[in-house]
Amino acid sequence: MQEIVKFIQDLYPTKEFVALHEPVFLGNEKKYLNECIDSTFVSSVGKFVDRFEKEFAKYVGSKYAIATVNGTSALHISLLLANVLKDDEVITQPLTFIATCNAISYCGAKPIFVDVDRDTLGLSPSSLKDFLEKNCEVTKGKCINKTTNKVIKACVPMHTFGHPCKIDEIKQICDEWNIVLVEDSAESLGSFYKQKHTGTFGKLGAFSFNGNKIITSGGGGVIVTDDENLAKRAKHLTTTAKIPHPFEYIHDEIGYNYRMPNLNAALLVAQMEQLDRFLENKRELAKKYEQFFSSYDDIGFIKEPKNSSSNYWLNSIILKDLKQRDSFLQYTNKNAIMTRPIWKLMNKLEMFKNSQSTSLDNAIWLEERVVNIPSGVTL
Numbered sequence: 001m002q003e004i005v006k007f008i009q010d011l012y013p014t015k016e017f018v019a020l021h022e023p024v025f026l027g028n029e030k031k032y033l034n035e036c037i038d039s040t041f042v043s044s045v046g047k048f049v050d051r052f053e054k055e056f057a058k059y060v061g062s063k064y065a066i067a068t069v070n071g072t073s074a075l076h077i078s079l080l081l082a083n084v085l086k087d088d089e090v091i092t093q094p095l096t097f098i099a100t101c102n103a104i105s106y107c108g109a110k111p112i113f114v115d116v117d118r119d120t121l122g123l124s125p126s127s128l129k130d131f132l133e134k135n136c137e138v139t140k141g142k143c144i145n146k147t148t149n150k151v152i153k154a155c156v157p158m159h160t161f162g163h164p165c166k167i168d169e170i171k172q173i174c175d176e177w178n179i180v181l182v183e184d185s186a187e188s189l190g191s192f193y194k195q196k197h198t199g200t201f202g203k204l205g206a207f208s209f210n211g212n213k214i215i216t217s218g219g220g221g222v223i224v225t226d227d228e229n230l231a232k233r234a235k236h237l238t239t240t241a242k243i244p245h246p247f248e249y250i251h252d253e254i255g256y257n258y259r260m261p262n263l264n265a266a267l268l269v270a271q272m273e274q275l276d277r278f279l280e281n282k283r284e285l286a287k288k289y290e291q292f293f294s295s296y297d298d299i300g301f302i303k304e305p306k307n308s309s310s311n312y313w314l315n316s317i318i319l320k321d322l323k324q325r326d327s328f329l330q331y332t333n334k335n336a337i338m339t340r341p342i343w344k345l346m347n348k349l350e351m352f353k354n355s356q357s358t359s360l361d362n363a364i365w366l367e368e369r370v371v372n373i374p375s376g377v378t379l
């Protein structure tokens with residue numbers, strides 16, 4: 001264990017305390033922030049928001065991108081646009097950050113938990129297929145859950161720690177069962193599956209720019225889609241559903257104040273300019289970790305899955321069992337190396353403990369063993 005701490009300290013020689021992930025501002029951040037302040041357009045309209053949306057859509061290869069105030073709101077609006085209503089059901093994975101399930105709940109819908117694959121840490125297409133075949137039928141174009149008699153409207157897989165899940169297989173199953181695919185790509189900017197950017201397989205994809213993500217706007221998010229109509233609806237709903245008018249306040253439905261302030265977009269435009277450099281750096285770091293841990297029989301390093309290129313946002317290792325996991329967490333954190341266990345499974349939280357689920361063997365196995373290790377860009 002001592003060697004591991006030493007190895008990580010040497011990766012970050014200038015840090016007394018090594019964080020899991022820290023933002024890095026090496027480009028035009030201050031310049032654009034100053035421009036933004038000088039323009040006085042620091043709030044809900046401004047050229048940096050427009051510029052960011054254009055550049056982001058181009059980068060991921062989607063037709064439209066709509067900036068939001070955070071990733072959770074991007075997910076919330078995406079689900080609303082997938083027509084997720086009160087008392088509907090949404091399939092997702094139990095191994096995810098709480099935001100995925102919160103967004104489902106904001107729509108008044110209930111999550112159903114389907115197991116993950118061990119190699120991707122993401123929603124398992126075979127588990128999804130199995131669940132649908134055993135429990136559901138398509139009636140009048142709707143996917144009906146025979147256990148609850150409710151409609152399953154959407155499926156939200158998540159690309160865990162930036163590793164793409166088997167999204168093309170998931171998409172095919174969703175199409176067959178008339179379920180709208182919404183990707184939680186909050187962690188996977190810069191990650192591709194079969195050369196196509198994550199978040200662009202589904203009808204809608206949501207990204208986050210929280211402070212711990214690969215690039216940050218302080219707080220922020222974005223919705224991507226190829227559907228012009230949905231893109232317009234996303235903009236409308238995130239901007240209080242106001243009808244454009246020279247002076248009158250007319251709103252045609254209950255909207256949300258979910259727009260990204262121009263100030264945050266200014267920071268984000270500068271961060272986007274450095275994304276390729278960050279990605280390169282993070283892949284190098286992952287390679288170093290992979291090599292280092294290859295000499296440990298009882299520790300596995302999680303590599304990018306087959307057919308994909310991962311952003312390696314957060315590196316993670318698989319310990320032997322819960323006991324080894326806990327001693328690893330204790331030792332590293334005591335020695336100023338920040339490490340964290342993977343999330344507690346969503347179905348174990350008070351709010352979701354009565355949710356329907358498949359057997360969650362893989363999720364439980366991973367929950368007991370996976371630990372994130374420092375992954376910030378090394379300078």
Ligand SMILES: *Cc1c(COP(=O)(O)O)cnc(C)c1O
Pocket residue numbers: 070071072073096097099100158184186187207208209210220221
């Ligand atoms: C970060 C994250 C989000 C969104 O988070 P915000 O803090 O609201 O930007 C959603 N889902 C996952 C899996 C995340 O990691």
